Amino acid sequence: MLAARPATQAPETELSFEPGTPALSIKVMTVNIHKGFTFFNRKFILHELRDAVRLVGADVVFLQEVSGTHTTHGDKFKNYPQTPHYEFLADSIWPDFAYGRNAVYTKGHHGNAVMSKFPILHYENLDISTGGPERRGLLHCVLDMPDHRPHVHAVCVHLGLLESHRRQQIKRLCEMIQRDIPHQAPLVVAGDFNDWRGLAHAQLEQGAGLREVFMQAHGRSARTFPAQRPVLRLDRIYVRNAEAHAPVVLPRQPWAKLSDHAPLAAEIMLWAHC
Numbered sequence: 264m265l266a267a268r269p270a271t272q273a274p275e276t277e278l279s280f281e282p283g284t285p286a287l288s289i290k291v292m293t294v295n296i297h298k299g300f301t302f303f304n305r306k307f308i309l310h311e312l313r314d315a316v317r318l319v320g321a322d323v324v325f326l327q328e329v330s331g332t333h334t335t336h337g338d339k340f341k342n343y344p345q346t347p348h349y350e351f352l353a354d355s356i357w358p359d360f361a362y363g364r365n366a367v368y369t370k371g372h373h374g375n376a377v378m379s380k381f382p383i384l385h386y387e388n389l390d391i392s393t394g395g396p397e398r399r400g401l402l403h404c405v406l407d408m409p410d411h412r413p414h415v416h417a418v419c420v421h422l423g424l425l426e427s428h429r430r431q432q433i434k435r436l437c438e439m440i441q442r443d444i445p446h447q448a449p450l451v452v453a454g455d456f457n458d459w460r461g462l463a464h465a466q467l468e469q470g471a472g473l474r475e476v477f478m479q480a481h482g483r484s485a486r487t488f489p490a491q492r493p494v495l496r497l498d499r500i501y502v503r504n505a506e507a508h509a510p511v512v513l514p515r516q517p518w519a520k521l522s523d524h525a526p527l528a529a530e531i532m533l534w535a536h537c
Contacts, residue, residue: 286412287533288508289381292321293453293498294518294526295421298330298373299348302489302523307340312521313352319513319528323406324357325453326376327421331364333371349376356380363388363402365421375402375419375454382407384414387443391435393428401436403443412533415505416444420454426462433463437470449533450503455524459495467501476500476507476529485512487525498527506532 294316299309316324330336330348344351353360357378363386365374377383386404393399402419420436422429436452444450452473456463461484467473477485477500486493493512500510510529518526 289322289531290320290528291323291451291453291500291531292319292526292528293325293500294522295327295455295524297328297523307343308521309348309351310342315517315521316352317356321528322380323417324378325419327455328373329376331362331372331374349378353378359383361386361402361404363400365400366398374400375421377402377404377417377419379406389439391432393423393431397423399423399432401439413448416448416450418452420452420456422456424457429458433466440471447504449505451531452501453499455497456499457497459497461496472503473501476502476510479507480510485527487512489523490519490525493525498524500527500529502531508532
């Protein structure tokens with residue numbers, strides 16, 4: 264399996280499509296996998312995570328805190344993969360995947376990843392770090408859809424812990440969308456926003472025309488953290504030029520034992536290209 268090659272230029276020109284003509288439904292999922300460890304790093308559970316992610320049946324998976332490499336964990340933990348974790352998770356289910364390295368340290372690095380059943384034409388990782396030790400990025404992928412449908416743009420997000428940093432990072436996200444993504448192209452933005460006060464919704468709608476799928480369906484975003492007893496609404500799925508149906512927080516069993524964030528999933532309806 265090969266990862267997609269990085270983008271070398273801006274995406275294609277705007278595509279026209281006919282709103283209101285459903286052509287294809289794809290299932291998306293987002294989850295922060297905490298580098299394959301349980302809360303407080305008590306146990307390495309990447310194998311169990313892979314089984315659980317497979318059972319969701321998602322076409323496109325947005326992953327945060329994915330380990331790219333670590334030089335000593337293989338000696339400490341049984342069954343620690345020799346391959347990058349996004350490649351191990353993708354296995355034979357998601358033939359294309361992309362990884363954006365964010366945090367780099369002496370023994371390795373981690374970041375965001377997208378796994379896709381559709382070809383990834385190209386991807387680009389944008390560093391949106393705002394100073395200090397936190398390293399954050401936006402992983403933007405362009406997905407090739409079947410039957411000449413418009414390309415789908417998928418952006419995997421992991422924002423900072425400080426509100427002032429998140430405001431700047433969301434501004435960078437909106438600028439990237441305005442600059443690099445055709446106005447009429449289907450767009451899905453998902454990940455860990457760390458936006459416990461819910462301030463990102465208005466900024467993203469005004470700056471990029473994005474609407475959050477749980478807000479549309481239920482009037483509020485989903486509680487996702489901590490997974491055992493979710494209180495904070497940190498994780499999100501936003502869409503533009505697409506319709507979301509049946510957004511769900513995935514059940515506590517088995518997920519509360521596999522991540523400190525409850526995963527989200529939704530069906531996304533895309534329209535045919537004119």
